[in-house]
Amino acid sequence: MASAVTTETSRPGYGQLLRTPGAISFLLPGFAARQPFAMLTISIVLLVQHTTGSYGSAGIIAAVTGVAMALFAPQMGKLADRFGQSAVLVPVVLTHSAAVSALTALALLGAPLWALALAAVPAGASVPQVGPMVRARWAARLEGSPLLPTAAAFESVTDEFTFVVGPVLATALCTGVHPAAGLITEATLTLLGGLLFAAQRATQPKPAGAGAGAGHGSSSALSIPGVRVLVIAFLGIGAVFGGMQVSLTAFSEEIGNPGVNGLLYGVFAAGNMIAGIACGAIAWKIGPRRRLIMGYAGLTVAASVLWAAHSVVLLAGLGLLVGLCIAPALITGYTLVEKLVPAGSRTEAFTWLTGAVALGQAAAVTAAGRLADAHGSSAGFLVPLVATALALATLLALRSRLAPKAPSRIVSASAQRVTEVSAERSAERGVGHRVPVTVD
Structure with a gap:
């Protein structure tokens, strides 16, 4: 079997990507809403280390937050696919802001480590998955378009830029303003950016539970x-x-x-x-x-x-x-x-x-x-x-x-037979039959 080759010789650039109808309406609030994702861990470490005097304790709370996010994020994504991004995002950002505020208050009051760990669970579990939601919007609007890889690259750059700016901003706030300023800003940006992003309903993918494809949901x-x-x-x-x-x-x-x-x-x-x-x-x-x-x-x-x-x-x-x-x-x-x-x-x-x-x-x-x-x-x-x-x-x-x-055997066999018949007829007319090369 021949290796796969694409016949694409050029790709639309970032300018054309950003001119996609409706793109800016979800990109700007999406950027603001995903910025806190990069601020959360470092803000927790700096605040908990300040209140407990232990980097070990700060690392434990940060790890609990990360594990909770990793476990609950897919469930949030599944709900968003089924009921719509906006329907899920609004209660999530409200919950996250409240959970982070509670964690901040407990840390400032000198709560024991077990109490901080318990508070870290809802704070991590409710981290809004704005990045995946933006990617899903791109996939829905560009399905089958050569702009899809460009959109994936654009999102990767945006994520990396977020992880450069977020920790720097959080560190400056925690060390230059107040140890809790990083988490307070994180909660505020999540709330405002998340609600603005959720308001862009016209660009969200169609919920699977609302029409065709609900069975897969x-x-x-x-x-x-x-x-x-x-x-x-x-x-x-x-x-x-x-x-x-x-x-x-x-x-x-x-x-x-x-x-x-x-x-x-x-x-x-x-x-x-x-x-x-x-x-x-x-x-x-x-x-x-x-x-x-x-x-x-x-x-x-x-x-x-x-x-x-x-x-x-x-x-x-x-x-x-x-x-x-x-x-x-x-x-x-x-x-x-x-x-x-x-x-x-x-x-x-x-x-x-x-x-x-x-x-x-x-x-x-x-x-x-x-x-x-x-x-x-x-x-x-x-x-x-x-x-x-x-x-x-x-x-x-x-x-x-x-x-x-791969398609079913019946479909594949039918397609193969059509190709064979076409080739035979072309040969009878003396016309060469071109077989397309598949892409790996």
């Missing part, structure tokens, strides 16, 4: 084999984010220059943004499955030498390389969802991937932190390596599950 997107493979793969990407964050911090402290941590992580994030922008502009001539495997292979190779870096310049260069490899993997994974998942379940599928990143990040923060405490930052950098290697092995072993579901 009762099953989970996780029942699709390809989605399960992508979830495992995205755990590896989450582990890169978590492992890099902890290990870069540990490295900066080891060399006696804690301030360089922001520079190093910024270079890492910049690599992701640059690659994301490039991925949206490139007209790929290889299929998405192969691109996904190539992205993870490059990520594994780049991560394999992080542990050996002992200078700021070398680690910055390697961090840039790792960042450059993350974006293609992320973007291609999200692009495959559009091919694998029916429209009525895409928001849920996107939230499974987002939740997998959050869960992988939480696990990596814990593992890399313990390794760094016991053996130094070099040991912490082994976490991204192991995680990406396992993800790559999974993709190689299960790559067939990432192909869209």
